[in-house]
Amino acid sequence: MSNLAIIAGRGGLPAALVAALPERPLVCALDGFTPDGLVPDQVFRVERLALFLDALQDQGITRVTFAGAVQRPRLDPALFDPMTAQMVPRLVGAMQQGDDATLREVIAIFEESGIEVLGVDDIAADLVPGAGVLAGTVTPADERDAKRAAAIVTALGSVDVGQGCVVAAGLCLAVEALPGTDAMLAQVASLPRDLRPAKGLFYKAPKPAQDRRIDLPALGVQTVRNAAAAGLAGICWQAGGVICLDLPAMQAEAAAQGLFLWAR
Structure with a gap:
């Protein structure tokens, strides 16, 4: 046993x-x-x-x-x-x-x-991917947005607020709070197009001071679908700090939706 x-x-x-x-x-x-x-x-x-x-x-x-x-x-x-x-x-x-x-x-x-x-x-180390682009292509603009998003999530985490945000062309479109990731992506999907300077990305990472043995953020196939519905170019997360529930299924869905997946 x-x-x-x-x-x-x-x-x-x-x-x-x-x-x-x-x-x-x-x-x-x-x-x-x-x-x-x-x-x-x-x-x-x-x-x-x-x-x-x-x-x-x-x-x-x-x-x-x-x-x-x-x-x-x-x-x-x-x-x-x-x-x-x-x-x-x-x-x-x-x-x-x-x-x-x-x-x-x-x-x-x-x-x-x-x-x-x-x-x-x-x-179960395979559920927490290491660094790499796992689907699609990351552009220099995506790299800039990811850097900006990482700084925002670090700031949010330092006051125990959330583990994710959406950034497009350097602008923060939404941050994750108590309602969670799905609610945040739905909020982005409802934004008027004139507030969207570019497609942007969803970024996810643990809080800076959290004990990583518990409450690591997680992503799944539905996250990919929700990101696509929000009109985003892709999903980026902190390598080694985020759980992927079914990475092959996420990769297949990202390819079908034209999104990138990037463990940064």
Whole structure:
């Protein structure tokens, strides 16, 4: 039996990760955040986190990887067990400092229980591409836009806001915030053409100070379709810092749509 568990959230990443591993891990999902295309082995609640950690240890789990999207769940005070209740002040304090602080605190709690937290690239490196142009052709104008976009995303990430933006001819058309990537690309698609000096690109990267073992940004085939619908020339991301859920399918879709894919 594998000593690895995936702490799964919504979306296709948990299933893609399971498919990339030689042996099926234990799949655990936060209540209310079921992954796509994957039936969890266990479902847990934050109010019972201490009991959940004990159950992982009892099953021989020594390593976990977080994969998938979650939002802050509504907590029911009546459900807290005594040990988890003791964790509440530190979790609430971290939440007040932002998402990055919250994720670091979650990692610390797992590690204090003797469970190692691994990043997706630690167990499935092929899902996190290295540098290269993976579809289409990148022009000098695209290179300039990518440089500008990288600076914008670094600034956004430094204040814990988002992991992406759209830049065209040096102008920022949109930035990613709480609604997410799809909402941002839909916003760009709705812009009047006279506000679009060029096609532009979508850029994605981790936040500068985030712990890369958790919440790495992810792209998939639907991202390519949405970028095409937004009239963009391509998608660029920080090499080694972004998960591609199905790179061959993304490349095929990019070729069909005439977009470039560039791990910068």
